[in-house]
Amino acid sequence: MKDKILASLKRLNIEEYILNISSFKSAQMFFIKKSLDTKRAENTVSYSVVVYRSFEKDGKKLKGSSSVHIYNGMTDEEIDAAINRTYLAASFVCNPTYELMECKKNDFITIESDLNNYSIEECCEKTAEALFAEDNRNDVFINSAEVFAYENNVNIITSTGIDSGYVRRYISGEFVAQCKEPQDVETYKDFKYYTLDTEALKSKVKKTLEYTLDRAKATEAPKAGKYRVIISDSYVSEIFSYYYSRAEASYIYTKYSTYEVGQNIQALNSEGETAEIKGDKISMKIVPAIPLSFEGVWQKEHDFMDEGVLKIFHGGVRFSRYLGIEPTGDYDSKGLNIKPGSVSVEDMKKKPYLWVVNFSDFQMDDFTGHFGGEIRLAFLFDGEKVTPVTGGSINGSILDSQTKMYFSKEIQRDANFEGPYAMCFEDVPVAGI
Amino acid sequence: MKVKESEYLKLKKPVLKKLLEKLLAKYEYASILANDSKSVNYRVNKAGTYIFEDNTLSERGFVVKVFDNGKAAEYSFSAIEENTVDEVFDEIVKRLESFGTKLPEGVDTYKYNDTDEDELFINESTEFESDPEEKGDNNIIELLTRISEKGRAFDDRIIDCSVAFNYQKYSKMFLSRKKDLTQNVMWSCGYIVAVAKEGEELQNGYRPVSMLGGIEVLDTLEEKLEDACNIALDLLKAEPMVPGEYDCICEPDVTGMIVHEAFGHGVEMDMFVKDRAQAKEFIGKQVASELITMHDGASTIPQVATFFFDDEGIPAHDTIIIDKGILKTGICDYQSAKHLGVNPTGNGRRQDTSRKAYTRMTNTIFEAGTSKVEDMIASIKDGFLLCQASSGMEDPKNWGIQLMVDIAREIKDGKLTGKIYSPIVMTGYVPDLLKSISMISDSIEAGGTGYCGKGYKEWVKVSDGGPYIKARIRLG
Numbered sequence: 001m002k003d004k005i006l007a008s009l010k011r012l013n014i015e016e017y018i019l020n021i022s023s024f025k026s027a028q029m030f031f032i033k034k035s036l037d038t039k040r041a042e043n044t045v046s047y048s049v050v051v052y053r054s055f056e057k058d059g060k061k062l063k064g065s066s067s068v069h070i071y072n073g074m075t076d077e078e079i080d081a082a083i084n085r086t087y088l089a090a091s092f093v094c095n096p097t098y099e100l101m102e103c104k105k106n107d108f109i110t111i112e113s114d115l116n117n118y119s120i121e122e123c124c125e126k127t128a129e130a131l132f133a134e135d136n137r138n139d140v141f142i143n144s145a146e147v148f149a150y151e152n153n154v155n156i157i158t159s160t161g162i163d164s165g166y167v168r169r170y171i172s173g174e175f176v177a178q179c180k181e182p183q184d185v186e187t188y189k190d191f192k193y194y195t196l197d198t199e200a201l202k203s204k205v206k207k208t209l210e211y212t213l214d215r216a217k218a219t220e221a222p223k224a225g226k227y228r229v230i231i232s233d234s235y236v237s238e239i240f241s242y243y244y245s246r247a248e249a250s251y252i253y254t255k256y257s258t259y260e261v262g263q264n265i266q267a268l269n270s271e272g273e274t275a276e277i278k279g280d281k282i283s284m285k286i287v288p289a290i291p292l293s294f295e296g297v298w299q300k301e302h303d304f305m306d307e308g309v310l311k312i313f314h315g316g317v318r319f320s321r322y323l324g325i326e327p328t329g330d331y332d333s334k335g336l337n338i339k340p341g342s343v344s345v346e347d348m349k350k351k352p353y354l355w356v357v358n359f360s361d362f363q364m365d366d367f368t369g370h371f372g373g374e375i376r377l378a379f380l381f382d383g384e385k386v387t388p389v390t391g392g393s394i395n396g397s398i399l400d401s402q403t404k405m406y407f408s409k410e411i412q413r414d415a416n417f418e419g420p421y422a423m424c425f426e427d428v429p430v431a432g433i
Numbered sequence: 434m435k436v437k438e439s440e441y442l443k444l445k446k447p448v449l450k451k452l453l454e455k456l457l458a459k460y461e462y463a464s465i466l467a468n469d470s471k472s473v474n475y476r477v478n479k480a481g482t483y484i485f486e487d488n489t490l491s492e493r494g495f496v497v498k499v500f501d502n503g504k505a506a507e508y509s510f511s512a513i514e515e516n517t518v519d520e521v522f523d524e525i526v527k528r529l530e531s532f533g534t535k536l537p538e539g540v541d542t543y544k545y546n547d548t549d550e551d552e553l554f555i556n557e558s559t560e561f562e563s564d565p566e567e568k569g570d571n572n573i574i575e576l577l578t579r580i581s582e583k584g585r586a587f588d589d590r591i592i593d594c595s596v597a598f599n600y601q602k603y604s605k606m607f608l609s610r611k612k613d614l615t616q617n618v619m620w621s622c623g624y625i626v627a628v629a630k631e632g633e634e635l636q637n638g639y640r641p642v643s644m645l646g647g648i649e650v651l652d653t654l655e656e657k658l659e660d661a662c663n664i665a666l667d668l669l670k671a672e673p674m675v676p677g678e679y680d681c682i683c684e685p686d687v688t689g690m691i692v693h694e695a696f697g698h699g700v701e702m703d704m705f706v707k708d709r710a711q712a713k714e715f716i717g718k719q720v721a722s723e724l725i726t727m728h729d730g731a732s733t734i735p736q737v738a739t740f741f742f743d744d745e746g747i748p749a750h751d752t753i754i755i756d757k758g759i760l761k762t763g764i765c766d767y768q769s770a771k772h773l774g775v776n777p778t779g780n781g782r783r784q785d786t787s788r789k790a791y792t793r794m795t796n797t798i799f800e801a802g803t804s805k806v807e808d809m810i811a812s813i814k815d816g817f818l819l820c821q822a823s824s825g826m827e828d829p830k831n832w833g834i835q836l837m838v839d840i841a842r843e844i845k846d847g848k849l850t851g852k853i854y855s856p857i858v859m860t861g862y863v864p865d866l867l868k869s870i871s872m873i874s875d876s877i878e879a880g881g882t883g884y885c886g887k888g889y890k891e892w893v894k895v896s897d898g899g900p901y902i903k904a905r906i907r908l909g
Contacts (some may be wrong), residue, residue: 019536027532030789032707035543036536036766037505041528044494044511044787066570067473067485071441071493089570095481119562121532132537144707174888176709186709186830188888204637224676224909254479254593256566256628256635272632361826367628367635368854374826376837387495393835393858393909399633431676431858432909 002393003147005070006157008079009049014087016052016100016158020294021045021155021165025123031145041291042064045072049083052159053090054097058400064093098321101296103161114196115149115169123149123196127171127403130198134206140213142205145175151331154292156221164306170194170415177208179216185390187212187358187376192415202414211357214388215377220356221391222380222432229394229430230355231349233412235362238371239423240284241333242398243305245366249315256367259310270369270399277405283339286314286331293329301337302328305307334414338419348408348424355379355422356394369398375430392432401425435558439469439604441493446606447480448515449495449679453608455522462500462548463609466744467562468786470491473565477577478595479722484570485837489892490601494786497525498745504531505546505768507775509787516570522570545771550611554750557741558617561647565621568648573598580655584627587662590669593628596664598651601894601904607746613873616744620737620894621650622882625658625825629665632766636671636855639821639839643884643896645735656782658690664840675843676909680816682809682901685839685878687819689897690798693885694825695834696880697864697897700729700754701780701792706772710829712763720760726800727755727763731779736780738795739880743779745790752778758868764838782893799899802873817908818842818849819857830865841908848875858909865905 002021009017023045030038047070051400054063066089068082085217112114115123120198135142148171155165174190189208191201194244229231231239241263258272267274283306288299295317302309313325320327349355362414372395380389449465456463471488476483496509508525533542577596584594600621607614609909622643629636640657644650681693682867712720721727729738731749742748745767752764766781769792782793810818821839828835836859843852853896879898886892 024787025529027523027786028789029533031540032543036533037543038507038542038789039505039533040507040509040789041525042509042533042787043524043528044509046488046492046511048488050485059661064482065485069486069488069493089484092571093482093484094573118533121528125532125535128540129537131807132540143709176707178708179472185829190889250480256592256630258633268633270633297657360833361824363824363837367637368856369633372858374828374833374860376833376856391833391860393860394520394856395909426503429673429676429909431860431907 001070001072004050004076004079005047007035008076010330011078012083012169013088013356014051014083016159018050018295019050019157025120025151025191025405027121027149029124029147033143034153041410047071049086051087052082052088052100053087055091057094057292061097062094063097064090066090066093070074075206087170088422090277095318097320099160100158100160101317101327105297106162106164110289111166111168113169113194115171120149120151123169123256124172126196126198127173127201130201131173131205134209137209140179140209141176143175143176143178146399147173156296158296160220164292164296166291168214168290171196175205175278177212182221183216185212185215187215192414199289207377211377215358216390218377218390220389222378222389222430224428225394225431226427227354227430228352228354228424228426229396229428230422230424232357233415234361236337236412236420237334238362238364238422239419240336240419241340242364242369244286244336247259247310247313247320248306249313249323249325252313253319261310261312263310265305265310265403268399275405277308280341280407283307284419287328287337289332289335289416292353295327297327297329299329300368312364317369332416336419340411340420341411341423343406343408345408345422347411348406348422349381352383354430364398375433393432394422394428395429396425396428400429435560436619438558438615438617441469441845442604442606442615444465447514448518448555449608451518452513454521455518456497456499457610459526460499460588464498464612464746465495465608466786467495467606468603470601472599472601474597474599475573476595476597477574477581479593480847482574482578483718484574487599487740489784490645496786500545500548503540503546505545507789514731521687535614540738545768550609552611555614555616555741559619559645560799561619562649563647563650573648576651577735580625580658584625584658584662587627588666588827590629590631590666590823591627591662592630592730595626598623600647601792607742609746612746614742616741618740619647620645620848622645623651623654624882625654625661627665628662629669631669635668636668637664638662638668641880643737643880643882645737645739650727667853668839668855671840671853672712674854674857674908678905678907680813680903681899681906682813682818682903684818684820684901685898686797686822686880688899688902689820689879690825690836691866692799692899693794693895693897694836695828696727697729697794697807698827699829699863700766701829702773703769703792704829705763711832712829713790715760716762719758721755721758722870723758724802724870724873725755725758725867726753727798728753728800729794729797731795731798734798734828734879736796736879737894738896741781744783745777746778747781750779764792766790766796784891784893788891791891792887793887794895796879796896798877798897799902800881801875801877801900804872804874806874806901809874809901810844810849812872812903813882816844817854818844834859834861834863834866859906861907861908866906870902872903876900
């Protein structure tokens with residue numbers, strides 16, 4: 001199909017294009033309690049073509065683009081017709097002109113991983129084995145689980161000479177832990193690893209089972225008011241995704257964000273003025289989840305913030321060209337490497353706190369800067385005793401909190417995130433009883 | 434006009450029948466679902482103009498389901514030709530036999546029995562007035578551009594106005610020993626998002642349109658522009674909510690979010706199989722005010738989740754979930770129905786053919802009541818009108834509510850004061866909220882510009898809605 005599509009593009013005299021070929025091979029297992037309910041296997045491939053069209057309108061140089069999927073088994077005539085329709089659509093897309101990504105090097109790489117030592121089905125079975133390894137208690141257990149092992153083979157071909165690709169394997173899934181006494185509760189967790197990190201998965205399951213036991217004992221919601229709030233695990237990366245989103249080239253180009261490189265963005269308050277940072281200063285890198293973007297940009301780690309100061313904007317080709325910066329590609333907002341903070345978790349817990357270890361859903365709104373979620377399990381320390389609590393919700397603002405946040409010395413790793421295990425905010429509003 | 438059947442699927446049908454024959458010779462049950470789907474997104478905003486095929490909703494793909502001595506297995510693939518039927522069959526058998534036998538200690542494989550089915554033939558299409566492909570990309574972009582530019586000129590603080598349209602046209606074919614089903618469906622959506630900015634704060638006003646049909650959905654979009662801009666500007670002056678329990682009126686989209694997120698997920702019966710839903714213990718009991726009757730189904734109303742059969746070959750239903758406050762039943766996919774010994778309700782849906790089917794909602798609504806909206810507002814001494822649902826999360830196990838709305842408009846002594854609060858988190862216990870419903874307006878509105886996930890994945894198109902409702906709600 002690759003050759004047929006490229007021949008069609010040539011036949012139609014389409015000068016600028018990107019062809020993205022992505023195939024997936026996977027094995028999937030779905031468990032209910034201690035039974036394998038369904039197993040699935042997959043062998044799929046997709047072909048996506050973006051065509052570009054340069055033209056002038058009212059004296060302005062413009063470049064339009066549009067995309068189409070091409071499918072296995074299509075005839076030459078069908079491919080020509082589909083691409084031609086898309087090329088026509090591109091002529092109605094009146095965006096300022098820009099250059100596509102130039103070819104700097106061509107390469108096909110297999111991303112190293114111990115997952116490559118096994119068949120995709122074996123990867124799935126070994127992950128399932130690790131998942132259930134800690135499920136050996138009577139009082140708390142795995143209610144249900146889904147386990148996936150994927151091999152993704154990507155090939156990017158562009159009119160600028162790029163013909164590169166990669167093969168990457170990963171395992172992912174989710175599980176629900178349940179505890180029936182003294183009350184029936186559950187905890188949902190997902191996971192994703194680029195290696196066969198069975199120890200990390202076992203540890204995640206063990207911790208989730210323990211939290212679920214704690215949640216079964218929690219009956220009261222915290223009283224409404226302002227708290228010194230600690231969050232941990234995956235919720236930490238959600239907070240930092242705010243800075244990632246606000247520094248994206250499209251946000252800068254549209255003036256949704258007024259961030260400037262060299263500016264201390266952590267010191268900004270809601271009026272856009274600068275305040276003194278009294279807590280830990282943020283230093284972090286952005287880390288790509290994949291080596292090659294769909295536009296053909298080879299992606300790498302970049303220093304992103306240094307002690308609160310923004311080092312770069314990031315983004316794909318079009319908006320980076322508009323801003324006159326080097327395209328970095330397409331990152332995942334959770335692909336971050338954050339320098340640990342100044343205090344240990346134990347030190348964080350020396351003063352009264354509300355430590356939320358499980359939300360029903362925790363969200364960071366990069367538009368408003370509000371963050372929050374409903375509390376499924378938190379530990380409330382009033383200065384004397386620790387009580388598990390459930391219910392109520394956190395409703396904070398990063399613009400109010402960012403100059404007085406503290407990060408733990410202890411770190412966590414998950415997929416392409418590495419950063420503090422926990423972080424602490426002062427005076428966060430909590431809606432409780 | 435009716436949506437036309439896919440020529441591609443017509444061409445593939447004899448090939449798929451050959452594959453099915455081979456599968457049925459090996460397994461006690463086999464079915465094939467084939468999908469030919471095209472979805473195009475159009476968007477205009479300050480960042481530019483976009484026309485692109487949707488990666489999630491556009492596909493040509495196939496999924497085989499088999500029961501092998503009662504054990505359920507599936508294989509997803511994207512290519513088959515007349516001369517590759519044997520090759521595809523061999524690959525299915527090889528891949529499915531290559532794993533699932535070495536299970537973790539103490540784990541076995543569930544065996545389904547009685548996989549027989551009734552004879553069924555369906556060949557149906559939904560209707561539309563105007564086909565987006567015939568309308569032409571230039572005309573669609575021209576309309577969106579005009580609305581976007583008008584929005585950006587509305588006020589200096591409106592820094593952007595994103596206007597979008599998307600549609601999906603799909604044909605699905607389901608073949609098994611006794612079933613030969615074909616359906617051809619088209620839905621369309623549009624929305625306006627006005628973005629207002631002051632200092633570092635951004636706020637947005639959102640107004641959607643959606644329908645089962647074609648480009649005619651855009652006929653009413655432009656008249657919603659002023660509303661979208663005013664909402665964004667109002668939000669810039671919003672104050673934080675003082676947490677507490679209040680008398681509230683919910684606009685239909687907020688009612689829809691309560692129906693869908695707070696209650697609907699809790700009656701997905703794959704959660705009953707896993708003992709993950711409290712609703713299982715409440716069948717036949719009162720869970721809501723007797724004013725409440727709740728439906729879900731692909732045939733409940735004509736909206737974006739309307740179809741004729743689900744992704745497991747079960748005909749569309751209109752399921753009454755709550756009847757005058759009493760929980761009557763849940764909704765169910767095929768395998769969960771087998772576990773529970775009940776009939777499936779046509780709610781087995783897949784994101785695409787590379788994914789498993791789960792129990793999923795379709796068009797989910799509360800029925801209308803008899804009250805006038807103005808009487809409902811007048812009945813409130815100190816409370817809020819809740820508008821612009823933004824997000825929600827289900828909690829079937831504990832029926833805890835976590836819903837976010839953008840706006841609470843203050844009502845004092847039966848009148849809107851013009852004062853607004855944002856953002857708003859609605860919390861509490863689902864039956865408490867539903868039982869507190871004391872007034873319901875006399876007409877319903879439903880829409881479906883968004884997607885519903887199962888946890889954090891498996892996105893499918895759904896619609897929800899209902900009337901204005903008056904309820905006692907804890908806000909934060």
